[in-house]
Amino acid sequence: MAAGHGKRGRAGGRDLDRPRREPRRVSPAATGALPLPLKGEGGEAPAGPPARGPFSPRPLLPAAPRTVGEHGGAPRPRPAGQRRAGRGAGRRRARRGGSGGAEAARGRASRVQKMAxxxxxxxxxxxxxxxxxxxxxxxxxxxxxxxxxxxxxxxxxxxxxxxxxxxxxxxxxxxxxxxxxxxxxxxxxxxxxxxxxxxxxxxxxxxxxxxxxxxxxxxxxxxxxxxxxxxxxxxxxxxxxxxxxxxxxxxxxxxxxxxxxxxxxxEECLKSLVLHQNINNNMPAKDCLSPNSLPLPYSSQGSSLSPEVTFIFQEQQFANRTLTLDDHQKFAKLVSKKWKQVGRSLQKNCRALRDPVIDNLALEYDREGLYEQAYQLLLRFIQSEGKKATIARLIAALEENGLTSLSEELLGLHSNEDS
Structure with a gap:
């Protein structure tokens, strides 16, 4: 029995033609193995697991008990370390989610500040x-x-x-x-x-x-x-x-x-019309938009009268009228550096010139110079006020800033004196 047991344990590693040698007997105490089972009187091995010899394969250990899964399978239990990590992650998620509503309310203003x-x-x-x-x-x-x-x-x-x-x-x-x-x-x-x-x-x-x-x-x-x-x-x-x-x-x-x-x-057509109003008025329709497409902010020849039909300047009475293109060009040419002060005076009764419109005009048209800045100021006034953009209101703003000579030029007093 011992020889057969040794053959079974070493046949896979030796040549079968070589003579067999009896395995060296080692005491069970030296190897820690159990002694080989002995046959009973009937020639059969006693019941129980076979004894393990020095060259016998290691027996399989019994599987750990498993719990039945929800689908009928038997998944292995998760290691204890993973279970503890999972519970900790769940607690951290719970802590984060508990104050989500309040934090969203507090964070709205901070997000706007970060955007800015x-x-x-x-x-x-x-x-x-x-x-x-x-x-x-x-x-x-x-x-x-x-x-x-x-x-x-x-x-x-x-x-x-x-x-x-x-x-x-x-x-x-x-x-x-x-x-x-x-x-x-x-x-x-x-x-x-x-x-x-x-x-x-x-x-x-x-x-x-x-x-x-x-x-x-x-x-x-x-x-x-x-x-x-x-x-x-x-x-x-x-x-x-x-x-x-x-x-x-x-x-x-x-x-x-x-x-x-x-x-x-x-936008390009509108910008071109605003910047070069006097040129576009004489261009044919094929080269620019038709006159009816972008109606001018001025009345025809300045003939329409305002509710205040007349006004007094230097003890003389003048007919009040809406501003014309000629008035616009003379103002832009002669007002020079005081165009901002005139704008502040017109601002009192014109919502379109409220701050920071005048300062923005100065920045936007800084390269074009004083003429264009003054032109854009009065254009904004005319476009906003319409028929209420009268010569009387402009003359009052000029007088307030000491621009008497420009007022006389707009009213034609200089040309009368020359003649």
Missing amino acids: GSSAPWIGSAYLFLQSTCKTIALPSLYESSQKKPSIFKALKLALADSTGSLNGVDMLKVHCSHPHLIIQLKFCKQENCRRFLRSYREGALQESLQNHLQLSLAVSTVPLEMELKAGSEHLDNMLKDEERCLECIYREKPDRLRDEEITEL
């Missing part, structure tokens, strides 16, 4: 919905008309400039016609400009300015408007009192497009 202080430019987007409550004025139809489109665009551009105090404060990317609404996609590149726009919108100044510009552009008595402001799925009209939340919603909505080519063309 980050090195990346502050860029946001919103949609302005316009609808006329007058049945005879359909803004989408007017904008789709090739003749009226420049007039509508001009009113939109000037009203948005009034809301931020700068022509570049807010950018129009696209104008959508969706009856009965005219939808303008806006892009803001600075948080401060967006903040000014929101305040102007909340106070109703933007609505009033747009109504006035549309009234002048379309030559109608009144243009009642309804406005709505959206950023993504958020209706900002419902949260206008929470300015920081509105800023966050606008900042979250990034522009999904570049400026439309049509907007670029309309």
Whole structure:
């Protein structure tokens, strides 16, 4: 029995042709193994597990008891270390999630501050919905008309400039016609400009300015408007009192497009007309927009009279009238460095010249020089006031700043003395 047991243990590692040798007997005490079982009287081994000899394979250990899984399987139990780590992670997640609502409320203002202080430019987007409550004025139809489109665009551009105090404060990317609404996609590149726009919108100044510009552009008595402001799925009209939340919603909505080519063309034509008004008036229609496309802010020959028909200057009575292109050019040429002081005087009764409009004009047209700065100032006054932009109001502002000679030039007193 011992020889057969040794053969079974060493046959895999020796050549079967070699003579077999009896294994060296080692006492069980030396190896720590149990003695070999002995056969009973019937020639059978006694019951129980076989004894392990020095060359016998190591027996398999019994498997640890397993718990039955929820799908009927028997998964191995997770090591104790992993269970402790998992419980710790769960506790950490619970601690983090317990104060989530309060932390979100506290973090809204800090996120807005991070947006303003980050090195990346502050860029946001919103949609302005316009609808006329007058049945005879359909803004989408007017904008789709090739003749009226420049007039509508001009009113939109000037009203948005009034809301931020700068022509570049807010950018129009696209104008959508969706009856009965005219939808303008806006892009803001600075948080401060967006903040000014929101305040102007909340106070109703933007609505009033747009109504006035549309009234002048379309030559109608009144243009009642309804406005709505959206950023993504958020209706900002419902949260206008929470300015920081509105800023966050606008900042979250990034522009999904570049400026439309049509907007670029309309803006270039408007800018060219404003900067070179006297040249464009003599150009044929094929070289520029037709005169009806962008109506001039001046009355024809300055013939229309204001509610105050006359005024007194140097003890003489003069007919009051709206300002003409000739008045505009003389003012820009002769007012020189005092154009800002005259603007401050006109500012008292002209909302379009409120701060910081005058300072922004000085910065925007600094390279063009004093003539262009003064020209843009009076142009803003004329476009905003319409028929109320009279020679009497300009003369009063000039007198207030000691520009008597310029007043005489505008009233034609110098030419009378020369003749």
